[in-house]
Amino acid sequence: MQDLMGKAKNFVAEKVADMEKPEADITDVDLKDVGKEGITYMANVSIKNPYSASIPICEIHYSLKSANRVIASGNIPDPRSLKGNDTTVVDVEIKVPHSVLVSLIKDIGADWISTIFWKMGLVIDLPLVDNITIPLSKKGEMRLPCFANLFK
Incomplete structure (x- = not known):
C-alpha cells in the first residue's frame, strides 16, 4: 500500500512539475x-496567466537597492487577480524617502545617476498546487531629481 501511495505522489509531483506556470x-x-x-x-x-480561469495574486514583496544598500522595501497584500488566458499589468508603487536619497549622493557622482537593482516576488495561489513565488529582478539606472525639484 505504501508503495502505491509513493508511486501516486511521484506521478502527481511529475505532472505538477511539467505544468505550465504563470510568467512575469x-x-x-x-x-x-x-x-x-x-x-x-x-x-x-x-504577468501572463496560461490558465483559462483567473487566479489571485496573494502578495507582492519588493526591495530596491542602490550602492549595495536597500533603499526601499515592502509588501503589497492582495493586489488583484490575473485574468484567465491573458496578460495582466500590475503597477507597483515604491516610495523612497528623501533622507535615503541624500545618503546616496556621495555614491552617485556628478551625473546624479545611480545603478539600481529591483527585486520582487509575486506570490500566486494555484489551486491544488498551493502558493508559488515568481522571482523577478531588474537592474538599471535611476536618475535622481536635482535639488530644485525636491522643494517645488
Missing part, C-alpha cells in the same frame, strides 16, 4: 512623483 517580467520603471516625503517610482509588472 518587470517591463518598465518610471519616476512617478517627487513630493515632500520623498520620491515615488512606479514599476509595471506584466
